[in-house]
Amino acid sequence: MFKSHISCRVCGNEKLKPYLNLGLMPLSNNLLSAPDEIAPRYPLEVLLCERCGLSQLSIVIDPVTLFGHYVYRSSMSEGYKKHCHDMALDLRDQYDLDAETFHIDIAGNDGALLAEFKKVLGHKTLNIDPAVNLIKICEDQGIRVYNTFWGMAAAKHLLATSWPLPKLITATNVFAHVDDVTEFLDAIKSVLRSDGVAIIEFPYLIDFIEKNEFDTVYFEHLSYFSIYPLSVLCGQRGLVLADVTHHDIHGGSVRCHIRKHGEPSTNVKRYVFKELEEGYNKIETYKNWAAKVDHVVRNFSKLITYSAGTDFKIYAFAASAKGNTLLNVARLTADDIPFIIDQTPEKIGKYSPGTGIPIVSLDKLVEDQPDFLVLLAWNFAEEIIEKCKAAGYKGRYILPLTCEVI
Numbered sequence: 046m047f048k049s050h051i052s053c054r055v056c057g058n059e060k061l062k063p064y065l066n067l068g069l070m071p072l073s074n075n076l077l078s079a080p081d082e083i084a085p086r087y088p089l090e091v092l093l094c095e096r097c098g099l100s101q102l103s104i105v106i107d108p109v110t111l112f113g114h115y116v117y118r119s120s121m122s123e124g125y126k127k128h129c130h131d132m133a134l135d136l137r138d139q140y141d142l143d144a145e146t147f148h149i150d151i152a153g154n155d156g157a158l159l160a161e162f163k164k165v166l167g168h169k170t171l172n173i174d175p176a177v178n179l180i181k182i183c184e185d186q187g188i189r190v191y192n193t194f195w196g197m198a199a200a201k202h203l204l205a206t207s208w209p210l211p212k213l214i215t216a217t218n219v220f221a222h223v224d225d226v227t228e229f230l231d232a233i234k235s236v237l238r239s240d241g242v243a244i245i246e247f248p249y250l251i252d253f254i255e256k257n258e259f260d261t262v263y264f265e266h267l268s269y270f271s272i273y274p275l276s277v278l279c280g281q282r283g284l285v286l287a288d289v290t291h292h293d294i295h296g297g298s299v300r301c302h303i304r305k306h307g308e309p310s311t312n313v314k315r316y317v318f319k320e321l322e323e324g325y326n327k328i329e330t331y332k333n334w335a336a337k338v339d340h341v342v343r344n345f346s347k348l349i350t351y352s353a354g355t356d357f358k359i360y361a362f363a364a365s366a367k368g369n370t371l372l373n374v375a376r377l378t379a380d381d382i383p384f385i386i387d388q389t390p391e392k393i394g395k396y397s398p399g400t401g402i403p404i405v406s407l408d409k410l411v412e413d414q415p416d417f418l419v420l421l422a423w424n425f426a427e428e429i430i431e432k433c434k435a436a437g438y439k440g441r442y443i444l445p446l447t448c449e450v451i
């Protein structure tokens with residue numbers, strides 16, 4: 046079910062140092078069928094490799110358990126779809142992409158990214174994703190799916206069949222999920238055209254630290270990457286981290302352009318210099334941060350339990366993985382927050398693991414009009430607020446990491 050993670054997945058260093066211990070935590074996507082069902086719990090702890098600066102979890106849960114049936118749906122977010130559409134326009138201009146481009150999206154989920162790219166390029170695409178429950182959703186949109194995990198076996202299969210070599214490979218919000226990152230990059234290198242580019246996008250470690258985004262820590266996220274460890278890794282695998290740009294999505298993400306030839310841009314060097322100068326490879330930086338996290342959790346927990354003890358009614362929005370970490374670390378239950386609102390059909394009627402809070406549809410929010418709605422999926426706050434207002438919700442909103450009331 047899980048294995049201990051002993052040595053750094055980038056540089057092999059065995060002296061990994063712990064800095065954030067969030068205790069025993071249930072798997073976020075393991076939604077329960079009854080409120081009193083017991084969800085198995087596993088240790089959720091983050092370690093630092095001081096040699097290359099990679100933050101990583103102390104255990105690895107079996108990926109088939111986590112991703113074989115995946116309840117997260119990318120296309121549920123309009124913000125993400127817009128982000129993908131803008132990305133398609135940018136990459137088209139930067140790399141002369143057109144209708145002849147063959148594009149592989151690794152872990153393309155329900156096809157949200159490819160659907161937006163197809164609108165811009167009208168090109169040939171393939172989604173390589175292990176989730177069985179998402180295949181039909183993609184195929185109904187005309188997106189072909191190769192239902193497997195990305196790695197050397199998938200790459201060899203592509204090379205042995207009649208698929209062309211891709212000029213574009215995208216992998217958004219998946220790199221942090223990967224245990225064997227060297228194989229992941231080797232597999233990309235083996236299929237990418239020599240004039241092609243692989244775009245890897247992930248939430249940026251520096252945003253995670255600066256904005257106290259500790260709730261981004263959950264079992265799917267095995268690594269918390271910054272640019273320095275990625276540049277080390279690319280160098281080891283004979284690839285070039287050619288460019289990096291920063292984007293606001295998911296609390297602050299970086300888009301990394303990986304190529305087979307060329308030199309790292311000045312921008313890449315600037316990121317690496319800044320990370321090392323600011324001590325992102327030193328354990329003290331992270332230990333100081335963990336103390337701040339403790340403070341954030343206590344403040345949030347106090348705000349909710351105090352309000353729940355009064356006449357105020359508080360619900361939460363989105364039975365997300367982030368929300369699962371936050372609610373469990375803050376030790377909240379249905380006594381504090383009686384309902385979580387969600388729009389993913391598969392989640393409604395289930396119970397949040399560890400807290401036993403029932404997951405209900407938007408109708409319940411409009412019907413009950415609670416005084417406050419905690420935005421557990423704060424990364425899509427604007428979009429969620431708009432949606433709730435449009436549906437007729439008149440109460441106020443709480444941003445959990447800052448306890449700000451909107």
Ligand SMILES: [Zn+2]
Pocket residue numbers: 053054055056057058094095096097098099
């Ligand atoms: Zn390392």
